[in-house]
Amino acid sequence: MPIDHDATRLAIARLAARLFLANGVAATSGKDIAAAAGVSERTVWRHFRTKESCVEPLLSQSALRFTQHMLGWSRLISIEDHLSEVFALDRQSESDIQDGILIVRLVAILPKEPDLQATWLMASHLGERGLVDIIAARLDRSPDDFDIRLCAATVSAAMRVVDEDISLAAIERGEVFTLADVVSRMARAIRAASTLPFCDPLPLRKPNQSAPDPTQIRP
């Protein structure tokens, strides 16, 4: 049976990421990762199918934390305000910040490490699945609804591109981004990518109360 004790997985992922960054993916063996994490090789393979996927919990973490935060997204607040509030520096733990740096550095080497690309896309895809539920809840529609899944996919893709763009600019060209920069680019991309109007404040409605539905996809 697949085990996913999240804490262990994340701990291994952090170590694996450091090894990948230091020595490259090819030069890092499963044995190395196991040794660095202080567990047996056997347990590494119990938690991960391939050595590249060892960093997956780390890569999906930003997306998952994002969806976590979005669950508490009040319907009265726009996405810009919510993002600013949630990503405020004083709300980030030290480990969150360290993880963020690791993620950015990993994303920046994707072009040179095509083996990690698949893991990165899988992580993004995981975030997409989480987004489906959030958007569905915010618009009072079913997560099975095609339009909802479409919107989640486009928004998720947009966030991926922003991540890639910012990471490359920061690592390769040494550009510096303030938190406000990042939030603003995120919000802008999400707005541009969203095929349904879920970014702006929505009226609070009781379940049975019907109102003109603004959530039809534009024809």
Added chain:
Amino acid sequence: MPIDHDATRLAIARLAARLFLANGVAATSGKDIAAAAGVSERTVWRHFRTKESCVEPLLSQSALRFTQHMLGWSRLISIEDHLSEVFALDRQSESDIQDGILIVRLVAILPKEPDLQATWLMASHLGERGLVDIIAARLDRSPDDFDIRLCAATVSAAMRVVDEDISLAAIERGEVFTLADVVSRMARAIRAASTLPFCDPLPLRKPNQSAPDPTQIRP
């Protein structure tokens, strides 16, 4: 040196797909694929990094054919008209149709074969890279432009979701789609997902001739 004699790769991909569909991914070995394709196991590993990626040329084929066709997309024609014309049944070769069926069946088993998911996402990502150039060319902008890459990513994600949706409906629930259905859903999704107005006829412009630019992302 990596070899990518496309014809061989595609031939292997077709055989691998049939084996995956018939026996499942886990029960199909590299040796099986090699035997079915009539080549040595060694050459299989020369063309593909993993056994799952053996089907990648097949999966990316629809996207790549799409981009091929889009290169000839006249600026005077809307996307609906172009898609209808390009996907007309009488323009598809027999092998195109067979490949299409294989692809649909593969996509339909993605939920049961998570190992193929990464390959599917990589194929979609390849299509995204192709779309960047097409959209850039159509809007007279650089492929490096962030807005262009964003648009390509959202459109590509939309096409992926449509593919997944149609494939599952067709295989699991036996729904039947006419070509017009598929084209209409594609065009609709692309329009909804596009963050830049590249779907409608654009004025033909000489390179140096400037005109009010409709391609700024909405703020």
Added chain:
DNA sequence: CCTGATTTGGCAGTTACTGCCAAAACAATG
């Protein structure tokens, strides 16, 4: 401390994949 359930390690075994070299296939040239 005992007991049952879950997690881990060790190790043998299988499968996926690589390096290396020689054979085969093909292309251009005399």
Added chain:
DNA sequence: CATTGTTTTGGCAGTAACTGCCAAATCAGG
């Protein structure tokens, strides 16, 4: 056709990735 050079392939040995199995360890609750 013989030639040379180039590219693609196969065979095989070797390594690294990964699985199955069982026993040891860890842990939770009584």
